[in-house]
Amino acid sequence: MSDSRRRDILDATAIAIAERGLCETRIADIAEIIGVSPALVLYYFPTKAALLADAMIHLDRLFYESVSDKLEQAPTAEDKLMILIEESCPGPSVEGALPDSWALWPATWEMARHDPALAEARTRLDEAWRSQIVTIVEDGIAAGEFSQIDAKDFSLQLTAMLDGLAMEAMLGDPTVDAARMSELARAFSRRMLKGPV
Amino acid sequence: MSDSRRRDILDATAIAIAERGLCETRIADIAEIIGVSPALVLYYFPTKAALLADAMIHLDRLFYESVSDKLEQAPTAEDKLMILIEESCPGPSVEGALPDSWALWPATWEMARHDPALAEARTRLDEAWRSQIVTIVEDGIAAGEFSQIDAKDFSLQLTAMLDGLAMEAMLGDPTVDAARMSELARAFSRRMLKGPV
DNA sequence: CGGCTTCCTGAACGGCTGTTTAGGATCGGG
DNA sequence: CCCGATCCTAAACAGCCGTTCAGGAAGCCG
Numbered sequence: 001m002s003d004s005r006r007r008d009i010l011d012a013t014a015i016a017i018a019e020r021g022l023c024e025t026r027i028a029d030i031a032e033i034i035g036v037s038p039a040l041v042l043y044y045f046p047t048k049a050a051l052l053a054d055a056m057i058h059l060d061r062l063f064y065e066s067v068s069d070k071l072e073q074a075p076t077a078e079d080k081l082m083i084l085i086e087e088s089c090p091g092p093s094v095e096g097a098l099p100d101s102w103a104l105w106p107a108t109w110e111m112a113r114h115d116p117a118l119a120e121a122r123t124r125l126d127e128a129w130r131s132q133i134v135t136i137v138e139d140g141i142a143a144g145e146f147s148q149i150d151a152k153d154f155s156l157q158l159t160a161m162l163d164g165l166a167m168e169a170m171l172g173d174p175t176v177d178a179a180r181m182s183e184l185a186r187a188f189s190r191r192m193l194k195g196p197v
Numbered sequence: 198m199s200d201s202r203r204r205d206i207l208d209a210t211a212i213a214i215a216e217r218g219l220c221e222t223r224i225a226d227i228a229e230i231i232g233v234s235p236a237l238v239l240y241y242f243p244t245k246a247a248l249l250a251d252a253m254i255h256l257d258r259l260f261y262e263s264v265s266d267k268l269e270q271a272p273t274a275e276d277k278l279m280i281l282i283e284e285s286c287p288g289p290s291v292e293g294a295l296p297d298s299w300a301l302w303p304a305t306w307e308m309a310r311h312d313p314a315l316a317e318a319r320t321r322l323d324e325a326w327r328s329q330i331v332t333i334v335e336d337g338i339a340a341g342e343f344s345q346i347d348a349k350d351f352s353l354q355l356t357a358m359l360d361g362l363a364m365e366a367m368l369g370d371p372t373v374d375a376a377r378m379s380e381l382a383r384a385f386s387r388r389m390l391k392g393p394v
Numbered sequence: 395c396g397g398c399t400t401c402c403t404g405a406a407c408g409g410c411t412g413t414t415t416a417g418g419a420t421c422g423g424g
Numbered sequence: 425c426c427c428g429a430t431c432c433t434a435a436a437c438a439g440c441c442g443t444t445c446a447g448g449a450a451g452c453c454g
Contacts, residue, residue, distance in 0.1 A: 002401075021311045023220040026441065037403050042443065106306035112368050113303070114218045119368050126370065156373065157358055157381055160365065164357025171309050173320050176353065184354055195392055199431075223411065234433050235412085245412065 006044050008034045011098060013055035018099035022052070022107040033096075053118040056108040060125050063101040068132065077140030081193075084133065085185045088162045089178040090169050102166045130155040137193070146193040154192055161185060203241050205231045208295060210252035215296035219249070219304040230293075246308075250315040253305040257322050260298040265329065274337030278390075281330065282382045285359045286375040287366050299363045327352040334390070343390040351389055358382060 012033040016025045027048055031038040045051040067087045074080040090100045112119040133155035140146040162185055168176040176184075209230035213222045224245055228235040242248040264284045271277040287297045309316040330352035337343040359382055365373040373381075 005401080022307055024311075027443090028441075038442085039404080039444085040402055043402075048442065103310075106303045106310070109303035109364055109368065110219055110307055113300075114221075122368065123370050126365070127372075153381060153384065156362070156365075156377075157385055160361025160381075161354055161358045163361035163364060164359070165353070167306055167360060168323070168353075168357065171306065171316050171319065173323065175324070180353075184350060184357075187350065188354055191392075192388065195388075202431080224413090225411075236414085236434080237432055239413065240432075 001044065007058075009041055009044055009051070010055045010058040013051055014059045014099060014104060015096065017052065017055065017107055018093070018103040019095070022110065025052070027051075049115070052107075053111060053115055053121075056104050056111070056118065057121045057125070059098070059101050059104055060108070060122070062098070064125060064129060071132065071136075077136050077143060077145050080136045081133075081140070081189055082186065084136070085162070085182055085189070088166065088185070089182045090166060091178070100170075102170050105163070106167070126159070130159055133158060140193065147195065149192055157192075158185065158189065161188060198241065204255075206238055206241055206248070207252045207255040210248055211256045211296060211301060212293065214249065214252065214304055215290070215300040216292070219307065222249070224248075246312070249304075250308060250312055250318075253301050253308070253315065254318045254322070256295070256298050256301055257305070257319070259295070261322060261326060268329065268333075274333050274340060274342050277333045278330075278337070278386055279383065281333070282359070282379055282386070285363065285382070286379045287363060288375070297367075299367050302360070303364070323356070327356055330355060337390065344392065346389055354389075355382065355386065358385060 009030065012030045013025070015033055016029045020029060027038045027041050030051075031041050041051065042048075045054065067084065070083055070087065071080050074083050090102050093099060093103070108118070108122060112122050130152075134151045137146060137149070137151040137154055141148055141151070162181075165176060165181040165184060169178055169181050206227065209227045210222075212230055213226045217226060224235045224238050227248075228238050238248065239245075242251065264281060267280055267284065268277050271280050287299050290296060290300065305315070305319060309319050327349075331348045334343060334346070334348035334351055338345055338348070359378075362373060362378040362381060366375055366378050
């Protein structure tokens, strides 16, 4: 079982879902993206549903790791938070490249409603994500950068807001693009972290 | 074209999607819920995709109208806002009954990515929803209940946060149930509306 | 070299499901 | 009563697509 080929398939699946949509993605589409036969896809994954679920988690993990790396290089808690927000905003979508992980979120949520394994994997990643925020905020409080708020509450509020804003930006809501999304999330953070307790 | 039968089908479609998921919902499932033949469903709707899209908008509109009614009966802006938040939290899901509109949101978002008409309908409803919030907040500011914040920004932040929290609650995230969701949204609103500008 | 494993494919299978069609029932109005 | 419109169904159609299977190429190891 070549591990790189396996990753190829996961990448291709993410691309296919992003471009064609969850329901319209066929195994043949995935195979075509990397130029192999449909049978090979089922050689690496037991079933289509399992592949789809794995691909979503795969893309999420890539995103999580990429952002985690960037966070380490930021000096202050505030810098880290700004990077985290900026990275959460959707960039321009490029045909054939790995999509923003946003593009797969509705599909992930929809599938997770009936796939307990996927739901649990998603929850685990989400918790890791939020705990990053908690750490940043608590460090910021300790350093005197932020006021003493409940970091856990804030992390839940911020991630929820980012999710919601990203959906609107993704769907082309004329009042919410990536810039506005970033602005709103930053304004929220400022208000929560800088104001009087 | 009996209008009530049409509504029956839309209701049944919403139920089917909520229970079986977007991709797994077949026309036969929808027909079975109301005890008619699959052919009849296609007598009222030109195609399956059109039916699915209509059903999502249908449920959204029901939700919007139901909440709008309840809002009218609340005296103060703060009361209205609390009702709006409370109604946004998912209730216990009942087999066979109309689902919370949350249950269809991931499906709606997923479909809207490739269905411009659905995307536009969704945006329109979302704007109506947010403009309700803007009105409430501006009334509250005028009445001296709230501090003078940007109502439009707040409406975007609050709806996004509610969307995001609802997703986590819906997926059974152990740290976010309906009660916690309500608490977090209320805490956010209090902080934004009651603090110093 | 010979055989085993790994990676891969073409082709067939099998079932499912959206959609169409032809026609039956029911009912209201002329 | 008769006719048309409305509402509805059974059955067939048509094509698709996930999955399986039998086997081939390519490399590796003894």
